[in-house]
Amino acid sequence: MIIDSSQLNQFENRYRAILINSLxxxxxAFLIGTKSLDGNSNVAIFNSLVHIGANPPLWGFICRPDTVQRxxxxxxxxxxxxxxxxxxKDHSENAHQTSAKYPSNVSEFEACGFTERIIEPFTAPFVEEAPIKIGMKFEEKINIAINGTLLIIGSIQYIELDEQWLSDDGFIDVAKANTLTCAGLxxxxxxxxxxxxxxxxPEKWPSNI
Amino acid sequence: MIIDSSQLNQFENRYRAILINSLxxxxxAFLIGTKSLDGNSNVAIFNSLVHIGANPPLWGFICRPDTVQRxxxxxxxxxxxxxxxxxxKDHSENAHQTSAKYPSNVSEFEACGFTERIIEPFTAPFVEEAPIKIGMKFEEKINIAINGTLLIIGSIQYIELDEQWLSDDGFIDVAKANTLTCAGLxxxxxxxxxxxxxxxxPEKWPSNI
Structure with missing residues (x-):
């Protein structure tokens, strides 16, 4: 079937959001852990991580300022x-539940069945149950003028994982860690x-390594 | 095991690139099809697609101007x-091979075993073998100053897929289409x-829908 731009424009908003997100x-899937200046812990699910560069090690994610992500x-x-x-992958329900609109003073850790872990010198909490934990330093906020979303860029400061998932050449197989992926909402x-x-x-067909 | 930022800095460049990309x-995985002004077709694999918004329907991807992506x-x-x-998923070798540095006047379609399909009014070629085909209009180029990469934003103009993969509420299950995902390089x-x-x-635990 074909969906053209005039049909896309005519879809009801919720239908279009589900379609474009899942497409x-x-x-x-990642849980982002943060702590507010007055000490409230927060954890929320995101799926928009993009690799920006390896030297320095930079990743970004898209954030909508007008949602539960605020x-x-x-x-x-x-x-x-x-x-x-x-x-x-066994924690998909817990992770999904972090997208509920809890009041700012409620910790989604407790409400959703995750355990906070503090790893000094970070004050932002890690998720104890996470098979791979990464500590990030905020680097840059880029405004995407076309629709008011933001690209938040940070540098990788800390990585914790089971060394069985790491190959000799640096490759990490996140499937070995049974991690969850997601699509759409x-x-x-x-x-x-x-x-x-x-x-x-160009001159050689790829083979398994 | 723990990898901290001083260890990250000391890794050999190739090792760090493999590690940070795979992490x-x-x-x-997507194949991006384009055509140059003088008529050369190009197709290249990308894995950095991010959803920017659904209304208007906007997606972005990260592009490194100094690589085969140019x-x-x-x-x-x-x-x-x-x-x-x-x-x-059966075309992973073909798709991977598009990342080889072919000369600009060589079509990766032919070299990698894909078939061009023109769908008017688009002049950029689609990949005939692709289970889901999406036509995009370029909207905005955002410079990521911190490392010289670019975020290329486009709007969705055209979607072609099997309607069996589309649910009543707009959800598209790309796994039903046996599509390929990837990690790292x-x-x-x-x-x-x-x-x-x-x-x-907040007041209700999520359940299967």
Whole structure:
């Protein structure tokens, strides 16, 4: 079937949001942990992480300032730090529940069945249950004028994982950690490793490495 | 195991690139199809698609101007259009091979075993073998000053897919289309649907929908 731009424009807003979000495909799900200046912990699910560069190690994520994500955003801008926590596939319900609109003074850790872990010198809380934990320093906020969203860029400061998931060449297989991926606003997936392929060169077909 | 920022800084460049790229997790793989002003077709694999908004329907992707991606970038900026093509999991080798540094006048379609399809009024070529085809109009180029990468934003103009993958509420299950996901620079995955969960509310635990 074909959906053209005039049909897209005519869809009811909720239908279009579900369609366009899910069509963007499957992404790694992350819990972002933050703490407000007055000490309230916050954790929220995000799926818009993008790799920006490896040297320095920079990642970004898209944030909509007018949603439940605003607590996360305010805490990052005020404290300059946040944690990224991958999610075990058995915790999809807990992770999804962090997207409920809890009051700012309620910790989603407690409400959603996760455990806070503080790893000094970070004040932003990590998720104890996360198989892979990453500590981030806020670097840059980029305004996306076309629709008022933000690209939040941070640098990787700390990584904690099981060394069994790390190959000799630096590759980390997040499927070995049974991590959760997601699509759209509410769909969750697990992942099966197919293969790694050799560096692509014009004169040679890729092979498994 | 723990990797801190001083260890990260000391890693050899290639090791750090593999590590930081793969740690960003699993993403949907897309082939971006473009055509140059002088008529050369180009297709290249990308995995950095992010959802920017649904109304208007906007997606972005990260582009490094100093790599094999430069042909794609130049064609998008010159012609104002590009296609996004999801990849069947059986085509991972073909898709990976598009990342080889072919000369600008070589079509990766032919070299990598894909078939061009023109869908008017688009001049940018679609990938015939792609289970889901999306036509994009270039909207905005955002410079990420911190490391010289670009965020390329486009609006969705055209969608072609099998209606069996589309639910009544607008949800598209890309796993039903057997689409390929990837991690890092060379790892490929397939995906298994777990569940969709009900809209999260503070007073109610999510359930399958």
């Amino acid at each position: 963007a495909g499957i992404k790694q 607590d996360t955003l305010r805490n990052i801008l005020e404290t300059g730090q946040y944690t990224l926590n991958m999610i075990h 509410d769909a969750y997936y697990e992942n099966k490793f197919l293969h790694r392929l050799s560096y692509a060169k | 960003a997790g699993i993403k949907q 042909d794609t970038l130049r064609n998008i900026l010159e012609t104002g259009q590009y296609t996004l093509n999801m990849i069947h 060379d790892a490929y995955y397939e995906n298994k649907f777990l569940h969709r969960l009900s809209y999260a509310k």
